[in-house]
Amino acid sequence: MDAFYASVATRDRPDLQQVPVIVGGGYRGVVLAANYPARAFGVRSGMPGTRARRLCPQAVRLPADHELFGAVSAAVMEAFRRVTPRVEAVSLDEAFLDVRGATRRLGGPREIAEELRARIHDEQRITCSVGVAASISVAKLASRLAKPDGVVVVGPEEIVEVLHPRDVGDLYGVGEKTRTVLHGLGFLTVGDLARTPVQELQHKVGRALGRQLHDLAWGTDRREVTPGRVSVFGHGGDPDRSMGAQRTFGRDQHEREVVLRELLTLTAGVARRMRAKGVAGRTVAITVRFADFRTISRSHTIAEASDVTQELYQAAVALYDALGLQRTPLRLVGVRVEGLVPRESVHRQGLLGEREHGWSDADRAVDRAAQRFGRSAVRPASLLDPSGRQSGSARGSA
DNA sequence: TCTGGGGTCCTAGGACCC
DNA sequence: TCTGGGGTCCTAGGACCC
Numbered sequence: 001m002d003a004f005y006a007s008v009a010t011r012d013r014p015d016l017q018q019v020p021v022i023v024g025g026g027y028r029g030v031v032l033a034a035n036y037p038a039r040a041f042g043v044r045s046g047m048p049g050t051r052a053r054r055l056c057p058q059a060v061r062l063p064a065d066h067e068l069f070g071a072v073s074a075a076v077m078e079a080f081r082r083v084t085p086r087v088e089a090v091s092l093d094e095a096f097l098d099v100r101g102a103t104r105r106l107g108g109p110r111e112i113a114e115e116l117r118a119r120i121h122d123e124q125r126i127t128c129s130v131g132v133a134a135s136i137s138v139a140k141l142a143s144r145l146a147k148p149d150g151v152v153v154v155g156p157e158e159i160v161e162v163l164h165p166r167d168v169g170d171l172y173g174v175g176e177k178t179r180t181v182l183h184g185l186g187f188l189t190v191g192d193l194a195r196t197p198v199q200e201l202q203h204k205v206g207r208a209l210g211r212q213l214h215d216l217a218w219g220t221d222r223r224e225v226t227p228g229r230v231s232v233f234g235h236g237g238d239p240d241r242s243m244g245a246q247r248t249f250g251r252d253q254h255e256r257e258v259v260l261r262e263l264l265t266l267t268a269g270v271a272r273r274m275r276a277k278g279v280a281g282r283t284v285a286i287t288v289r290f291a292d293f294r295t296i297s298r299s300h301t302i303a304e305a306s307d308v309t310q311e312l313y314q315a316a317v318a319l320y321d322a323l324g325l326q327r328t329p330l331r332l333v334g335v336r337v338e339g340l341v342p343r344e345s346v347h348r349q350g351l352l353g354e355r356e357h358g359w360s361d362a363d364r365a366v367d368r369a370a371q372r373f374g375r376s377a378v379r380p381a382s383l384l385d386p387s388g389r390q391s392g393s394a395r396g397s398a
Numbered sequence: 399t400c401t402g403g404g405g406t407c408c409t410a411g412g413a414c415c416c
Numbered sequence: 417t418c419t420g421g422g423g424t425c426c427t428a429g430g431a432c433c434c
Contacts, residue, residue: 004434024402027399028399028400028401028402029401029402030400030401030402030403032402045434046401046434047400047401048399048400048401048402049399049400049401049402050399050400050401051400051401090433090434091433091434092434093434094434173432173433174432175431175432175433176431176432177430177432178431178432206409207408207409208407208409209408209431240405241405241406241407242405242406243404243405244403244404244405245403245404246402246403246404247402247403248401248402248403283426283427285427285428293400293401295429296429297428297429298427298428299426299427299428300426300427301425301426334403336405403434404433404434405432405433405434406431406432406433407430407431408429408430408431408432409428409429409430409431410427410428410429411426411427411428412426412427413424413425413426413427414423414425415422415423415425416421416422416423
């Protein structure tokens with residue numbers, strides 16, 4: 001999709017089509033999406049909101065409506081699957097489609113691309129761009145060239161001609177850091193990489209990256225489209241490797257109590273998602289970001305995989321306390337659970353006198369109540385507002 | 399008012415095992 | 417008798433993607 005969040009947020013606003021619009025980018029936030037008029041001022045997604053406002057003070061700022069974005073995304077993915085079941089969602093607004101099996105039914109790749117764009121436009125009233133090629137990485141590059149609202153087909157005989165003159169930073173998987181390193185090594189264009197023997201590349205930048213860069217430079221990456229690879233969309237496919245949550249404080253926090261309360265909120269949310277997905281994890285990791293943006297992580301692997309909020313939280317607290325922070329202001333805290341496995345594959349040792357069975361039951365009761373009455377209906381007592389007021393749509397607490 | 403939040407993958411060192 | 421080689425797991429950090 002082109003400028004997805006901005007397109008969706010303004011699709012019922014004809015008055016905003018020609019003026020700069022920014023979604024997100026509030027206090028301490030970054031721009032989620034900028035429409036094309038805003039991009040003309042240099043605003044880009046991922047940019048700090050403060051910088052975006054300096055570049056384009058007159059832009060209209062819209063809040064992110066994640067529920068709406070999710071619904072539109074689901075509809076778009078569904079439209080993709082009417083073309084082919086071989087859809088690999090990359091994110092809410094982007095997917096790889098393997099259309100080899102659809103050509104007999106729907107025509108050549110360009111016809112399929114235009115048909116897809118017409119459907120999305122008719123059904124969702126937003127535009128998208130399509131890149132077509134024989135490999136994922138070249139198709140990805142082609143789609144970038146096609147933006148906005150276009151189609152670019154790169155045939156096999158055109159790959160070298162399209163790829164080699166481009167900056168190495170245009171390759172999928174080459175970000176700013178790698179681009180700088182490559183430029184420093186004298187690799188400016190994709191052609192420079194292509195003309196260098198793999199072994200030499202690997203020696204200079206590492207085994208995996210060297211191999212990858214060489215493949216990318218020739219457009220020969222063999223990666224197949226893997227349906228349902230991104231699990232956000234819940235269509236089976238590969239299981240998640242990890243689940244996590246993190247939060248930037250509105251203002252840096254140094255009180256242990258405040259930080260732990262946030263850790264509990266985050267852990268409870270992650271554990272709830274894990275239970276909903278039927279997975280448990282053994283490795284608990286916390287992330288801490290200091291006021292100067294320095295970021296560290298600590299992790300601990302427990303004996304048995306768990307999806308129990310209390311157990312995961314206890315591990316997180318131990319990691320936090322082991323840091324020995326003395327009222328150090330923190331900008332962000334995060335929790336992540338790694339090494340996820342299906343819950344059925346976990347067999348509990350269940351030591352005598354352990355309470356985890358009780359905690360697990362409590363979690364499930366909370367999940368059911370939250371499903372019926374809303375997520376804010378039930379929460380740990382330590383997360384209750386001490387003033388007694390209820391936030392949001394909470395109806396009661398336990 | 400500098401810099402979100404959700405992820406994946408790779409590297410490198412050390413422990414540990416055979 | 418002065419030091420092997422292969423493999424796995426754990427931990428921390430970092431690059432990258434959207």
